[in-house]
Amino acid sequence: MQIISGSNSIEFSKELSKKMNWELSIPNYKIFNDGESYLRLSKPPTEEIIIIQSLYYPQDTHLMQLYNLISTAKRLGSKNITVYTPYFSYARSDKEILQYEAISARTVLHILEMLGVNHLITLDIHNPQIFKFAKTMKITNIYPIKSVSNYFKTHLSNLKNILIVSPDQGAIQRAEMLANEMGLKFTSLEKTRHPITGNVQVTTKHTKVSSETVIIVDDIISTGTSLAQASSLLRIMGVSTIHYFITHFLSSEALDALKEISDGIIISTHSVPGIVNQISTIDDLCEVLSR
Template sequence: MPSHSTEPKLIAGNANQSLSKAIARRMGMHRGSASELVSARIERFTDAEIFVEVFENVRGEDMFIIQSTSNPANDNLMELLIMTDALRRSSAARITAVIPYFGYARQDRRTKARTPISAKLVANMLTEAGIERVLTLDLHAAQIQGFFDIPVDNLYASPVFALDILHRFKGGMQDLMVVSPDVGGVARARELAKRIGAPLSIVDKRREKPGEVAEMTVIGDVTGKTCIIVDDICDTAGTLCKAAEVLVEAGAAEVHAYITHGVLSGPAIERVGGSVMKSLVITDSIEPSEAVRNCSNIRVVPMAPMLTQAILNIWNGTSVSSLFELDTIEPIYQGLYSEV
């Protein structure tokens, strides 16, 4: 345990200030005293160059930088790298990057000739900058952990989603059907289905080109079921809304979706608002826009309780994988789901 401070030191980039402040507040609750984000100036020069100045002494401290690399991905990634350099040059003892949403994760392999593996490049940049550990949430592809030569803790939203489902659908659990929107996401959907004791169905989709869905088929009987679509990223929401339609056509009573990262770009919010889906539940790994907050069928589940506990576990040198279990998550979310 570090000798300089009685708590881990948190510093935040501009990507998700509300989540960063929520983590600091919860940290204060755990420590029994007010916990503030380290005071710093992160700004743009007139030519859009990023400048960082840390106003507090961080020598010998265990630093946690909270920064999603969401849209604008390049700006937020560069902020993270420059903050890391500032802390390293200020003699911080250890720097952990808390990246709730890891941008470029979808570029995790070469899909055709002469294409990059950008997720690996990002991993190299983070390590070279001086980051010694990464804490992230629902990586798009688990193998990205292997792109790093430093420890990577990949948390899962599924125990929090399971808690939310047990709370929201209490009394109707026997009618639930967990649905994977494609064959690639079956492992993620199966894990949630196992947690809540529900059967599993798959929507098989054939893509002609990115962003377009050619044809969809439901594998499994969803007649009269309350379907819960599970995925890690919702970008333009085209696939999601089409999958919801296909499920209703196949006889589903109603459709809900639980998606970890609400990228929600372009026409996504309009599509979700006008879709047959009763609700779309996302986390605040990406800062929800005003339009997201105002959309009647989008609900945001907070990740601060889980991330705060993970930061404390890393700082204390205790298990992070304990947060994969419902029994561990339930007390952390006690105020939110007090009667599961």
């Protein structure tokens, strides 16, 4: 197996190479004056490869690089291509809400499949339902439950009576998985979107949340508005400490929003570069690759 590192995943690829003792190929990347991406593989690709590329902003450039990596490796003889996208852009464009809308996640999955990807590995994708758009490509979605659980077990002095909270009902499985792994209870708040203004409101059917400490888990945070709202609601219900695990942490604006509400622990994965404590997904990835 050879690892081909995307332009933005070099450190992670080195880590994986060391851990699995697999050959590492770091292509030469540059951007021309006119904005076009150039890349050149550092060595001939082997038959079996794994390409690692996170698709955060500028996502269209990172996508183009990924398409070029796959296409080039395929042309030069690779037969079995695995792709790991720690951040999968366009994941939230997963269905037609208004008629005739583009379903961008479908477009990206189609292109990856048609270029010849055999196995796509994603990390805590917004909506696993989108995988139905792929016809032949195998897809595995990692939820980094062990890494997150270990982090909290190491960094929190008293785990007893902590409640795991999902900020909406749709994503309650994330809370459930982590709660089971950590031996804790879980619940969810309710998020409703105003049909006309589009504003989000967070409420709860539970009259009280009994814990003084909670861990909110969510997949993506961009501005932080709805998670700040969820946190305020928990405060009103008597919660004194709020910790956060957000898989994909998109902006420093969001960090400011959370820090205003709580001085708890805030962690994310390495899927998007940032200033939040980041946990590696390498153990979770290796588990998938060793199956």
